[in-house]
Amino acid sequence: MLVLVAVLGANRAAAGHQIDTPPPSPLDCTRKPLQEFFDDAATIAWGLPFILMLGGVGLWFTIRLGFPQFRRFGHAVQIGRGKYDEEDDPGEVTHFQALCAALSATVGVGNIGGVATAIWWGGPGAAIWMALFGVFGMVTKFASCTLALRYRVVDGEGHMLGGPMESLTRGLGKNFKWLAVLFAVCAVISSFGGGNMVQANEMAAAFVDEFGAGMPAALTEEFELFGDQRTNVLRVILGLGLAMAVGLVIIGGIKRIGQVAGVLVPVMAVLYVGGAATIILINIDRVPEMLADMVTMAFGGDVGKKVAGGAVGMTFLQALTWGARRAVFSNEAGLGSAPIAHAAAKTKEPIREGLVAMLGPFIDTVVICMMTALVISLTGVWEDPKFAENGAVLTKEAFAVGLPEGWGWVGRLTVAIGLILFAISTAISWSYYGDRCVTFLFGLRAVTPYRIVYVFFLFLGANISGGIVWKFADVANAAMAFWHIVGLLGMSSVVVTLYRDYFSRDQRPTR
Amino acid sequence: MGFACLLSLVFPVAGLVVMLVLSPEEGFDPDTGYLGWFIAGGVAQGVAALMFLRPKPSGWRSGWFLLWVASVAYMGAYADVWLQHKPVAQKIVDFGRAGDLEAVARLMVQESGFNLLEWTFAVLFVTAFFTIAAFVTKEARAVYGLEDRDVEDPLAFKAHYGIQ
Structure with missing residues (x-):
């Protein structure tokens, strides 16, 4: 991450006088140079090299394991449904709860705003690449979660501690523990950014945007919080409410997170997917x-459609780039975050949880993102240049236009509530990721202080625009994958050995 | 391992070919920024391949370090192109909003050129990065006499849980 920042700094110094910079927009005039620097660093970190790296890992494991996302899909569903659950298996949550906990972290703003941005830039064809990258992402997630289960340990309080930080240490050997430490540090930083403050801010923004207009002026009138940060009473209340709600959930550890996610994720899915399915059915012809x-x-x-704000036709590379980028952003396969949640599953067989984890990118990217893409494409709102780079607004418009006249408000409300729920559930699950990484780095004594700070940051996130801090966390989020992927590929023979051994044995449901 | 070494030599050459083919066609002048990063990366990757030919711990350590250097350099080349690409992409958005389709279509040619360059450096980065991972495997390290004795047997859990 530091290397990336250094590289970018050197490049900016060199390129500063070479770029024919367009006239700055009013937004650019207010930007601080450091803010722009970290904006660029985050975009480059999540750029094409990162996408190709994760796509390549998925392709590699897909070929090495013989397309398990197709051949073992049915078995994965059966495990997820609890057909192989056994009460006395080691672990803390069921396969389904672990899947929901991981899904609640990945199903988020990327499924709503990210898809729209991809289509605006790459055309509806980007959705096809998104789905394809989702299919390869399934196997990446399978491999990383299998390793997390194989190398998990029990902490001093009897809770499961697993994920890339343990896999890298115990699977590659102590000489590579520095990779595990870097991963854990990046994960803790990310948990405060994309997993916490960004989500709190998105939740508050979606709420104020949808319901703020009808509220008394005393609630929505802005006042100065500190420095140039401004907020209003409504955001303060929302921040406090979110902090308390998330605090109550995370204090119960993975068991309570799993239980809450087990309810929240299906509700989110029914609400959002139901809304999208209705629009698709209306336009089924x-x-x-x-x-x-x-x-x-x-x-x-x-096909005579406009793209990127007006150009007729599009390039293959543009569709591929944007589709792949949003798939990776949405399902997080290869980042190493989801294995931390899956490592708490009750099972003796690492491969079983790996297979359940494989369903995550399928639900997130192949189903939910594809449905969003269909809604946006069918309604044609993506051809409107005014939605440039404002994905969530574009999706909201698509949901409003897609429903019969007079029902547009239902579509807008569905997306707004979806955004709020997605943000809350993501914040809950990311606390667990940070919690486990803090335990790995500093031991159990650091967990309670971490949780207190985490909840405080939620309140803060609802009220301030984090700017540099958020972007720094974005870079850390991408950096997690770089350390994780070295280990994942380095231990690919372990995954293959476990996979072949598991399917060489007779696998019969226990229920 | 020989295959990984061969790839480490082939990919930088292929990247150079793409850059030479692309530059005149798309109206790109080879920019000292990304070209410099590219040369640094190519040299580091090439020397790493040669280092790996020595089956000794020092060969592995030197080669592995140089691959990290190559990855950083390719990322630098990518970042340089991206910084030049950014204002063009912004112009496309601005012209699109203004409804100037002719200007957008003209810029899309340049957009494609930037895309291709970005892909080239991204592929080079991934090649170097995957080679880093390839040399981390237990099998690869064994060739250089660097086995880790504390690494667990992948199937040891079966005995622990009594799985037959």
Whole structure:
């Protein structure tokens, strides 16, 4: 991460006089140079090298294991449904609860705003690449979660401690513990950024945007919090409420997180997917044609649609780049975060939890993102240049336009509530990721202080625009994958050995 | 391991070919920023391949370190191109908002060129990075006499849980 910042600094110094900079927008005038620096660092860290790296890992494991995302999908569903659950298995939560805890962290703003941004830039064809990257991401997640289960340990309080930090230490050997430490440090930083303050801010913004207009002026009138940060009473109340709610959940550890996620994730899915499915059903006669157009556009074909704010036709690379980027951003396969939640699952067989984890990118990217993409494409709102780079607003508009006249408010409300729930659930699960990494780094004594700081940051996130801090956390978030992937590929033979051994034995349901 | 070494030599050369083919066609002048980073990365990756040919711990350590250097350099080249790409992408957004389709179409040619360059450096980065991972495997380290004795047997858990 520091290297990236140094590289970017050197490049900016060199490129500063070479770029034919366009006239600055009013937004640019107010930006501080350091803010812009970290904006660029975050975008580059989540850029093409990162995407290709994660896509390549998925492809590698897919080929090495013989397409397990297709051949073992049915078995994975059966395990997720609890057919292989055994009461006396070691662990803290069921396969389903572990999946929900991990899903609640990944299903988020990326599924709403991220898909829209990809389509605005890459056309509807980007959605096809998004789904394809989701399919490869399934195997990456399978491999990383299998390793997390294989190398998990029990901490001093009897809780499971697993994830890339343990896999890297115990699977690669103590000479590579520095990779594990770097991963854990990056994960803790990320937990305060993308997993915490950003989510709190998104939640507050979505609430104020949807319901603020009807509230008394005393609640929405802004006042200065500190420095140039401004907030209002409504945001203070929302921040306090969120901090208390999340605090009550995370104090109960993974068991309570699993229970809450086990309720929240299905509710989110029914609400959001139900809304999207309704719009798709209303336009069902146009779906086959739209899907055909999407496939054509994915490979650079011109179907006479506008893209990137007006250009007719599009390039193959543009569709691929944006589709892949948003898939990785959304399902987080290869980042190493989800294995921390899956490591708490009750099972003796690492492969079983790996297979359940494989369903995560399928639900997140192949189902939810694809449905969002269909809604946006069918309604045609993505061709409107005014939605440039404002993904969440574009999706909201698509949900409003897609429903019959007079029902648009239901669509907007669905997206707003979806954003709020997605943000809350993500904040809950990320606390667990940070909690486990803090335990790995400093021991159990650091957990309570971490949780207190985490909850305080939630309150802060709802009320301030984090700017540099958030972007720094974004870079840390991407950096997690770099350390994780070295270990994941380095231990690929371990995954293959476990996989072959598991399927060489007779696997019969216990229920 | 020989295959990984070969790839480490082939990919930088292929990257150079792409850059030479692309530059005149897309109206790109080889920029000293990304070219410098690219040369640094290519040299580091090439020397790393040669280091790995020595089956000794020092060969592994030197080669592995140089691969990290190559990865950073390729990331530097990518970052340089991205910084040049950014204002063009912003112009596309601005012209798109203003409804100037002709200007957008003209810029899309340049956009494609930047995309191709970014892909080139991204692929080079991934090659170097995956080679780093390839040399971390237990099997690869054994060739250089660097086995870790504290690494657990992957199937040891079966005996612990009584799985047959």
